[in-house]
Amino acid sequence: MSVVVVGLSHNTSPVELRERLHFPESQLPAAVLKLRKHLNDAGVVILSTCNRVEVYASTAGPPNGAFTDIRGFLSEWHNLPEEEFASALYEHANRDAVGHLFRVASSLDSMVVGEGQILGQVHDAYLASQAEQGTDKIISALFQRAFSVAKDVRSRSNISAGKVSVGSVAVDLAVSIFMDLAGKTVMVIGSGKMGELTLKNLVSRGASQVLLVNRTREKAELLAERLHGEAVALEALPEHLHRADIVITSTGAREYLLTPAIFERALKRRANAPIFVIDIAVPRNVHPAVNSLDNVYLYDIDSLQQVADNNLDARRKEIARCLEIVEAGVTQFWQWHQGLIAEPTIVSMAEELHAIRERELEKTLAALPDLSEKQRDEVAYMSKRIVNTILQRPMTQLKREVVREDPHIVLHLVKRLFGLREVP
């Protein structure tokens, strides 16, 4: 049995090509059924996201045949000549295919390394295939192992720590300052799009009160109505600053609106409770010296970008360690998979020995006609125990040896030793 993957991703193809090979969710069931026909009822999973399209399969034949079949399926399904996408495809078989899936599920192959979305997408793809009876024993075990490796990678490394987009960094920092955003007051100064987006992020995390400050009272009231907040006129800003736990400024003002003196007064009125200030205006609205005040944490657009870059760098540094975890998972899965090769031989060996046992048991019982029913059962049970005990070690050892040595030589030798028929 081979495990194969054929696909393309953001690393190998432009978005235009990925779009053309994309499988919409509604078409997945039909695609799974058709793909199975192409691959003689093999176990399959189609993973289709905005950054990748991949087909996983476990086939009885050699990998090359499966690669050709999958390419043919993609071409036929999308009505696209193979030459138009073949150069962007990657094709992996067996250990390499397993390693690829584990890296994808662990978000090590993602555009934003460590992002959490891909694991859910892999899970959905697996469930979609399972719903169409498109999975088999190997594909199921492969994907279950991929989920467990991905969870291991996340919990045993820092790969998913820290946000890497400016918008989410602001929320992440707010959570690092405040225990819980529930009940926190956010003040938005100005009406910039980014300020509004950050506010929405904060509100979605629980921030409940919103103060909207604008140059004119009317404009502030309009905004307040739209964003379900309280309007505050710009000239009244110093009087209301102490009410805010989080301040977002994005006005076009040419001079600083908030100075250390204003913050000092606000801090006094709020018993020195911390204030998180996000100044996304250019030029800046908050005097940089504000950051030197105890309990005020000021971030401008460059600082937020720097935090995002630092987080991304830190994630990249974790990749090597994550790959070790992935590699250990691949080895474990591959040992299990290789062990499957020995299964038919083991079954055949057990059948052969039990057939001998039954023949000999029959002869023995015929020679001892005086035995009671209970005694006959006891003798039969003993013979079974002996054969099972004899089989135990060779079975375990055989599963190990087919992984270590050439499985064909090992299995051939065992068949010769026990006089077994050739098994498929």
Add this chain to the structure above:
Amino acid sequence: MVFAVDLTFYAALMLYVAAAVAMGLYLRRGDVLLTGFASRFVLAGGLLLSVTFALRWVMWGRLPLTTMADGLNLFIIMATAIVLYMSNRHQGVDRALLCFYTPPLVLLYAVNAVLAFGDLHREPKALNGAFLAVHVGLAVLAYALFFVASVTSIAYVFQARSLKRLHTVGLFQKLPSLEQLDRTLYHLIAFGYVFFAITLVLGLIWAYIAADELSARWWLSAKIVRAFFMVALYSTAFHGRRMGRLRGQKLAYLVFVGFAVMLGGYLALGLLNLQDYNFWSAHR
């Protein structure tokens, strides 16, 4: 019995060291399993040290509280209990705090093992009644709370400085929020302050009752002066925080420096064997 005391004492030390090593590895590798190991090592270490304490109690038939080693043992046991409580709240998400808690615990334990080891084989002097046992027990509990508060204050300063310097990767991402650390710090100071104030009142009542046994200027002894200094310091910290005047890094620095001075004083008085450093000798 003596062998069992030594064995449990050193085995506990090894477990605390193992916990600190596990947390060091956690800092490098980020594997959350290590924090679980560290937490279990600390728990096992605390339990073994409690066995040491209990064995000493059984061995001599009296509460072992009057030697420096016994005092530090009880202190470490109580600090361990507080640390475990603190680092296992919120389904264990606070376990990263063990990065801060375990090294000072190991350091204190090592100081105890090196400097006061002889005390473990010595008979503890008897406390003058159950009243003093409560007095000493509460004092040690207050010290343990102040100790954990001072380490929490380091964590707070670390978080606050990381935020100011935009260094928001690594340990920063694993520690609780500033607000939570601040609240924890406040609670530790509040409980410590209350227990210590009760200790002091109990001590004063006892001194009044046993006035004949004390010298006329007992309140000028190093131990009592240190106790009053501590009350003044933690009173400032507690009331300052309660009223919102002292908050954030300023409070953290005050708590840390205060505890460092207090601990330094305790060890110096103990090591220099100055009169009145021990609990029993106050009534000489």
